[in-house]
Amino acid sequence: MRPLDGIRVLDLSRVYAAPAGSMLLADLGAEVIRIEHPNGSDSMREWGPFVNDQSTYYLCANRNKKSILLNLKKEEDKKKFLALVEDADVVLENFKTGDMTRMGLGYEVLKKVNPRIIHCAVTGFGQTGSLAQEPGFDPVIQAMSGLMDVTGDPNGEATKVGVPIADILTSNYVVIGILAALRLRDQTNEGQFIDLALLDVQLSSLANVSSAYLNADFASKRLGNKHNNVAPYQVFPCSDGPLMFCVGTDAQFERFCQMIKREEWATDQRFKTNSARKQNEQELTELLEEITVTKTRDEWLTLLQQYKIPGGRVNTIAEALEQPQAKARDLIGEMEHPSYGRVKFVKNPLQHSGLNISYDQAPPLLGEHTADIINPLKVNL
Structure with a gap:
């Protein structure tokens, strides 16, 4: 028994922030179904290096998921998607603000099909404000949030973090937001819309740096590997x-x-x-x-x-x-896929005494599970 057994997530998202979040939900037992365009819409599949023709970038955010193909601009595929929504718990997407509504699949439509549906929309800048329509990429968010201004050599240029930290932090908030909405639904029997923005997440993650400015008017500077407040x-x-x-x-x-x-x-x-x-x-x-x-x-x-x-x-x-500590914690796992072989990955860091995290499904090929999931649907086309 896993915490999210019985929870179905329809994952329309691409690249890293939202897919990494749905992967964590899958680790906890949710059935996560990636819904992808037949031509392949996730650029992360195209980013090297590659192992057996599969992107290692894609592999790091998509274990324990299934993949089906739907073109949501086609009426027949839109009906198939809405049929899936009827029995789903969560719809996760990171289209530009307004795109789901323009396709006729906004939250108002989804909740008519399933009042208990939780719709989580991940964007660069949120659903409101002058930048709502703009795309948001991790380096842009690192720059705009001020993170780069406090990162790097004091005599050098502003520097981004070596991993997509805004995306990574947002993926955690995807999980937190959805778990909170599921818990609230237990009490109200109603779903809700989650508006999650990368810039909001990164600003909220400035921690002591933002507190120092807001409360003491102290603007932190780049200090290389030194600390703003402590020495040595x-x-x-x-x-x-x-x-x-x-x-x-x-x-x-x-x-x-x-x-x-x-x-x-x-x-x-x-x-x-x-x-x-x-x-x-x-x-x-x-x-x-x-x-x-x-x-x-x-x-x-x-x-x-x-x-x-x-x-x-x-x-x-x-x-x-x-390092020995990583091995002692058994942090590196392996999975086999019949088409592209063995995949190594860093395991989910959650270690509960009663939490059963398993790694059963290697990151799926494009559309690998379409027939298994779509064929049983009864849709009036």
């Missing part, structure tokens, strides 16, 4: 590569001083408190770099663990996925 809290060079040190409290700094055999710094007025350390951060950084470079990363990690101070290697992607 950054990457330092070791004899064999970089290591992240996070000395988050004055008590930790006192232990840190013992660790590096500079006990006098704990009472030095330049470094005694976090505020003082931030004020004198450049001087502290230069002094510490002379010390950290004298040992290897593993030597420092042993000491950090001994003194209970957070720290970690700056890993490559290969090192990150192969």
